[in-house]
Structures are given as structure tokens and as C-alpha cells.
Amino acid sequence: MAEFSLALNDDQLQVQKWVHGFAEEVVRPAAAEWDEREETPWPIIEEAARIGLYGLDFMANAFADPTGQMVPLFLEELFWGDAGIGLSIMGSVLGAVGIMSQGTPEQVGEWLPQCFGSEGDVRISAFCVSEADAGSDVSSLKTRAVYDGSTDEWVLNGVKTWITNGGIADVHVVVAAVDPALGARGQASFVVPPGTAGLSMGTKFRKLGIRASHTAEVILDDVRIPGALVLGGRERLEERLARAREGGHAHRQAALATFEATRPSVGAQAVGIARAAHEYALDYAKERRQFGRRIIDNQAISFLLADMAMEIEAARLLVRRAAWLAQHGEVRNAEGSMAKLKAGRVAVWVTERAVQILGGAGYVRDHPVERWHRDAKIYDIFEGTEQIQQLVIARAISGLRLE
Numbered sequence: 001m002a003e004f005s006l007a008l009n010d011d012q013l014q015v016q017k018w019v020h021g022f023a024e025e026v027v028r029p030a031a032a033e034w035d036e037r038e039e040t041p042w043p044i045i046e047e048a049a050r051i052g053l054y055g056l057d058f059m060a061n062a063f064a065d066p067t068g069q070m071v072p073l074f075l076e077e078l079f080w081g082d083a084g085i086g087l088s089i090m091g092s093v094l095g096a097v098g099i100m101s102q103g104t105p106e107q108v109g110e111w112l113p114q115c116f117g118s119e120g121d122v123r124i125s126a127f128c129v130s131e132a133d134a135g136s137d138v139s140s141l142k143t144r145a146v147y148d149g150s151t152d153e154w155v156l157n158g159v160k161t162w163i164t165n166g167g168i169a170d171v172h173v174v175v176a177a178v179d180p181a182l183g184a185r186g187q188a189s190f191v192v193p194p195g196t197a198g199l200s201m202g203t204k205f206r207k208l209g210i211r212a213s214h215t216a217e218v219i220l221d222d223v224r225i226p227g228a229l230v231l232g233g234r235e236r237l238e239e240r241l242a243r244a245r246e247g248g249h250a251h252r253q254a255a256l257a258t259f260e261a262t263r264p265s266v267g268a269q270a271v272g273i274a275r276a277a278h279e280y281a282l283d284y285a286k287e288r289r290q291f292g293r294r295i296i297d298n299q300a301i302s303f304l305l306a307d308m309a310m311e312i313e314a315a316r317l318l319v320r321r322a323a324w325l326a327q328h329g330e331v332r333n334a335e336g337s338m339a340k341l342k343a344g345r346v347a348v349w350v351t352e353r354a355v356q357i358l359g360g361a362g363y364v365r366d367h368p369v370e371r372w373h374r375d376a377k378i379y380d381i382f383e384g385t386e387q388i389q390q391l392v393i394a395r396a397i398s399g400l401r402l403e
């Protein structure tokens with residue numbers, strides 16, 4: 001196995017520069033407006049599709065990078081521009097990863113392109129796991145999938161909540177219980193095609209941050225989909241359920257498999273927000289004068305800026321190493337969880353300290369740091385809360401089935 005290296009090749013440097021340009025010229029100038037509107041920024045997603053940043057080809061190439069570095073690299077740049085808009089552009093990746101990690105080659109070939117659409121016909125997808133009574137505890141999903149042999153269809157019923165792109169997506173990937181008695185081992189993922197009767201949007205949530213990203217309930221009311229739309233195929237599902245019923249070794253949980261693959265990428269988004277806030281606070285501290293000197297001339301401020309820089313570097317290193325390990329199939333000690341946990345905490349701390357460095361200016365909407373602070377908090381919560389990451393790490397380092 002090649003050594004882990006932070007050195008970037010020409011391709012990576014080029015993509016980094018290109019995405020940074022888009023983040024600087026298109027995303028950041030639009031961030032305050034879409035944060036206020038609390039709506040999906042369609043024109044920006046369309047522009048991303050036009051330049052080739054939003055689309056299956058770019059995502060597939062980035063995910064195929066053998067070093068694993070391309071995805072965290074471009075995400076850091078995009079989210080440096082704005083996290084709400086960034087998530088609107090990247091929300092489809094969750095559904096796509098669900099299909100990629102669990103689907104048969106035929107399912108991947110059919111449904112992956114439909115998660116993104118094409119330039120001029122942009123599509124989006126959603127990955128629907130969470131429910132009101134099943135957030136961290138994904139083993140207790142109440143959404144049911146029942147197979148109707150008479151029509152060769154699955155019938156889905158339930159309510160999903162806090163779903164990114166929920167109800168407005170073209171393709172919804174839904175995790176549901178096929179055999180609830182088996183907990184997580186009795187679950188499977190299903191593709192719900194565009195326009196399927198019975199799927200609708202419930203409440204659209206108003207949020208603290210990442211407000212340009214749409215979050216809503218997804219209501220599944222007797223949703224009928226073809227039998228072939230269970231990811232991985234019915235035969236494999238039946239075998240897996242039979243093994244689980246016998247108490248044998250079970251396949252990894254459907255939802256957890258997806259989260260595992262995406263954690264370093266989520267960490268990279270948090271690093272982008274933290275870096276934006278640090279740069280802004282550093283510039284401000286060099287300009288702002290009080291007591292006849294620049295505020296950075298006080299060690300309370302310059303040392304804080306030094307610590308912020310160090311924490312961001314530490315988070316980035318964990319993210320990049322976790323991404324490299326994941327690409328080499330070398331995940332052993334919950335490195336993805338460590339990366340996501342550290343990056344989320346760093347983003348929250350750095351953005352809060354950035355508000356402090358700007359003082360009153362940091363608290364008002366004339367400057368972006370209050371928005372960055374609001375945006376950062378979600379990284380302690382979604383894709384596994386801080387405590388769930390700690391649990392995953394504690395289990396990995398101890399080898400014990402800790403609760």
C-alpha cells in the first residue's frame with residue numbers, strides 16, 4: 001500500500017483552484033441572500049451543473065480518485081464559499097452514495113444518473129433514514145416495506161423527518177424495516193422514482209443555519225414501487241434476512257454503510273466553514289484598531305488566531321487521512337468518525353471565536369461570521385451526533401459492544 005501523502009497532484013491542484021474560483025465568485029456573494037430566503041438556490045445549482053461541478057461525471061471522477069483526496073479537497077473549497085449552498089449542491093450525493101454502496105450494477109447504472117440529471121435538466125436526490133422516534137437509533141425505524149407478491153411491488157408506509165431535499169427530490173432513497181423484529185438487520189433501502197404516488201413533502205423545517213439547504217419531512221402513504229427497486233435485489237435481501245433470523249453473521253446495516261463512507265467528506269465541509277471564519281477574523285484583527293493599536297497586537301487575539309489555525313490543520317489532517325484510509329479499505333479505528341467529530345467541534349469553536357474577535361460586528365449580519373457560526377453547529381448533529389461518533393470510536397478502540 002502506498003504511503004499516506006498530503007502532496008497534491010496536478011489534477012487535484014487544478015480542481016481545488018477551479019472549485020475555489022466558483023466558491024469565491026458565485027457561491028459566497030449569494031450566501032446571505034439564500035440564507036435569508038431559506039430556499040433551495042436553484043440558479044446556483046444550475047450554474048454548478050453548467051460548469052460541470054454538479055453532475056454524475058464530476059462526482060464519479062472525484063470519488064474514484066485513488067488517493068481519496070479529491071472529495072475532501074473540493075468540498076473544503078465549496079463549503080468555504082457557503083455551507084447552505086454547498087449542501088444544496090452536495091445533498092444529492094447522500095442518495096447517490098446509498099445507491100452506489102448497496103445497489104446492484106444494473107440499479108447503479110439506472111438510478112445514479114437520475115440523482116443528478118444533466119446540464120439544462122438538473123435533478124436532485126434525497127436519502128431518507130431519520131424518523132421522529134429514530135434519529136441516532138436507526139435500528140428502530142417504523143417505516144415499513146411490505147412485499148406484495150400479487151403485483152410484484154413493495155408497499156412503503158411511514159414518515160421520515162429532517163430529510164435534506166426531502167419531498168422536492170426527484171429520486172428518494174428510503175430506508176425501511178422489512179422485518180422489524182430484526183432491528184437494523186431487518187432493514188433495506190428502496191429507490192422511490194420521480195412522481196411516485198403516495199410520496200409527499202410534510203413540514204418544511206426552519207433552521208438555525210444551512211438555511212439555503214431544504215430540510216423537510218417525507219410522507220410515505222401506501223407508496224407502491226416495483227419489486228426490483230429494493231437496493232441489492234430481493235434475492236440478496238431474502239438471504240440476508242434468513243441469516244439474521246438464524247442469528248448468523250449479518251450484513252452491515254443498510255444506513256450505517258452509507259454513513260461510514262461519507263463521514264470524512266462531512267468533516268471536510270466543516271473544515272471549509274472553519275477556514276472561512278478564521279481567514280475573515282485574521283483579516284479583521286489586522287485592520288481593527290482599539291487603544292491605539294491593531295487588536296491583533298494583543299496576544300489574547302494573536303494567540304487565539306494561532307490556536308484556531310492549529311485546530312483547523314489538525315481537523316484537516318484527520319479528514320484527509322480518513323479519506324485516504326477509506327479509499328484503501330483500511331478503516332480500523334473509526335477514523336471517519338474521529339475526523340467528522342473533530343472537524344465539527346473545530347468548526348463550532350472556530351466560528352464562535354471568530355464572532356468574538358469581531359465583537360459587535362461579529363454578531364450582526366453585516367459580516368458573514370454569525371452565519372458561519374449558525375451553519376457550523378449542524379456538524380455536531382447530522383450524519384451521527386458528537387456522542388454517536390464517540391460511541392463508534394469507543395467501540396472501535398475497545399473492541400467491546402459498548403452502549
Ligand SMILES: Cc1cc2nc3c(=O)[nH]c(=O)nc-3n(C[C@H](O)[C@H](O)[C@H](O)COP(=O)(O)OP(=O)(O)OC[C@H]3O[C@@H](n4cnc5c(N)ncnc54)[C@H](O)[C@@H]3O)c2cc1C
Pocket residue numbers: 094127128129130132134135136137161162163164165207210215378381382383384385386387388391403
Ligand atoms: C439540517 C438537517 C439535515 C438532515 N438531513 C438528513 C438526511 O438527509 N437524511 C436523514 O436520514 N437524516 C437527516 N438528518 C437527521 C440527523 O441525521 C439526525 O438529526 C441525527 O442523526 C440525530 O438524531 P436526532 O435528531 O433524533 O437526535 P437524538 O438521537 O434524539 O439525540 C438527541 C441527543 O441525545 C444524544 N444521544 C442519543 N443516543 C445516545 C447514546 N446512545 N449515547 C449518548 N448520547 C446519545 C445525541 O447525541 C443528542 O445529543 C438531518 C438533520 C438535520 C437537522
